Amino acid sequence: MDCAFCKIAAGELPSTIEYQDDEVMAFRDIHPSAPVHVLVIPKKHIDNILELEEFSIFEKVKRVVKKLNLINYKIVINGGDLQEVKHLHIHLMSERG
Secondary structure (H helix, E strand, C coil), X not given: CCCHHHHHHCCCCCCCEEEXXXXXXXXXXXXXXXXXXXXXXXXXXXXXXXXXXXXXXXXXXXXXXXXXXXXXXXXXXXXXXXXCCCCCCEEEEECCC
């Protein structure tokens, strides 16, 4: 599979990691839309949110918000053809972190 996010999760492509555990990784977006722009991805390839099962990615997003001390933030999830990379990812954006 030629998925950039799978390669980042496997350590094959460089990234600025903000958080990771066995299930997810959070890293800085290389084309940020805000001063703080982090992508939270499942390490396992999941095309979109419709494929999620018992996995609660939002608990992981909450950990990233707390770690970065974000007060005001926006969360965006794209699906289908709106995703530039066809791997479920959550944009976490804030003016300050």
